[in-house]
Amino acid sequence: MTLQQLQYFLAAVEHGTFSGAAAALYMAQPSLSEQIRRLESELGVALFVRAGRRLVLTEAGRALRPEAERTLAAAARAAASVAEVRELTGGTATIGTFGEAPNWLIGNVVATFRRRHPGVRVRVIGLNSSEVADEVREGRIEAGLVVLPIDDAGLDVRPVMTSELLYASADEERLRAPIAVERLAEVPLILYDARWGSDDPTRRALLERAQLAGVRLEPAIEVEELGSALDLAARGLGDTVISQVTTVRRGALPSALGLVPFAEPLYETFAFISRRDAQLSPATRELVALAEQQLATLAERSGGAVSLH
Amino acid sequence: MTLQQLQYFLAAVEHGTFSGAAAALYMAQPSLSEQIRRLESELGVALFVRAGRRLVLTEAGRALRPEAERTLAAAARAAASVAEVRELTGGTATIGTFGEAPNWLIGNVVATFRRRHPGVRVRVIGLNSSEVADEVREGRIEAGLVVLPIDDAGLDVRPVMTSELLYASADEERLRAPIAVERLAEVPLILYDARWGSDDPTRRALLERAQLAGVRLEPAIEVEELGSALDLAARGLGDTVISQVTTVRRGALPSALGLVPFAEPLYETFAFISRRDAQLSPATRELVALAEQQLATLAERSGGAVSLH
């Protein structure tokens, strides 16, 4: 049984003749007749009574008719659902981001996207950078925004922005000058998940620096979210590290906190990643483009402290 | 888009590889790959990301999957609904009968049929014989039981039984001997619809006889149903005519009524009709066969007064 045969069958039912149905479908009558015959022989029953001048449905034909209509409708819906993805009027745009990104990046981006494409659902998956890279590699997420370095096997990596990593403290004493990495070991450190999850690139960079300096870093407090870490730091319970770009948004940084760069500056490089050789769906491509614009806006507001690639 | 392509697509989704899916479908891998490629090109999107070792659905593929499943399920239902008709586990059996038939024929037949084939719906259309013939000719009813003669153009007519037409009266005086048709004009006549509807063959036979005898028949009372006519006749309000076979069933005839044949006997011939060259659906064939058995039973009980063909 083929969709074509069902279509021909329905056309014949509606027109009452094979010739008329064939003409309506811009084809020759014997071609349509043949498909009907094939369908009948596969189903093992006659669908029409050939009544000389007129076609009449058999009991089997009457039973088939509504089911054939349902089947063709389902097929049309299948094609339409794919077209929606193609036409950006349906489907889902998916992007993975490292843990702290949603707060300062995603709000505007998602709002703009939904305004332009109301039919498209949006999924933002917050993980750490290496997990995002894995998910993209496995195809479960189409694209991601990560902090370099990551394992780039099988991935297209497109760096977009570099932002300096800053030291944040409520203690003015420690903000006088750029801070040496050795001093991090001497103060209570507050770190949040994305900054301390396994394989986090910034964590690795910090630990490496500390090792070279001969000290060992142990966080005094670990919390889940960047916001909580800033809150605790503002109350003087410890100090934390934060990316320059994060601080650009108005109100992101509690007023009690001050910032200072590292003596030997640390930088984070952000990059968009996607599967190598796999082109993005229009929805996700659009979402990535919007995220890129948002990054540009932030870089501009930072007055040059954050630089685009 | 074909059902086959959707089937291959789903197999590939489930197995995660084209080779595995092809093996499960007992076919070569390039054949399946080609169909997937064809489907993708028709839909204008990639459905899979070819990830070296592993296949991963794209956003479009994810959108297609549930719709493809629905479409294949609908197609399976379509085939099943036709199979039900073929296998006598679904569909509808339809038979047309002349007006008074349902009372003495259909009860048992339908009960037996439903007991044997609970899934099959039954429609018994009560019309007069010539209307039944028309409906069968037009294909709206598959088969019918009629009283001959009818216009048999385009029909297969299979006579099954002959039954004598009897005169029924509550007046013993008129039951002494076979009644001459002339006397019908002298007594109040009670006729029921099916015996007096336009084109009813028995009516025509009666009128013809009367014309030849030089009298004119006018019913004193006309009612809708045979039962009503018998009731009125039993009260002595007039006489009526009734087919021998109708009287066989216990309790069908009020005890006040007596029967007598016509001086020049009148016979009704019953016949099954169906479209010429159109084979019956199994359900209707079965229904007709049961009706035939029922007629045989009635003929037997009549003790020979009703004869089978």
Added chain:
DNA sequence: CACTATCCATAGGCTCTACCTATGACGCTG
């Protein structure tokens, strides 16, 4: 690091399908 197994894509070839045109048979209709 080479080796192997696995998987997809490509190429060439075969068979059957789907379609066409031309024509015949049948039934309806003026």
Added chain:
DNA sequence: CAGCGTCATAGGTAGAGCCTATGGATAGTG
């Protein structure tokens, strides 16, 4: 009875669907 419209049949063509054989890429393995 002739003419028209319908479906069926016959014969031919392009392409669909499938096969086997083979090459290239990738992940696991000694």
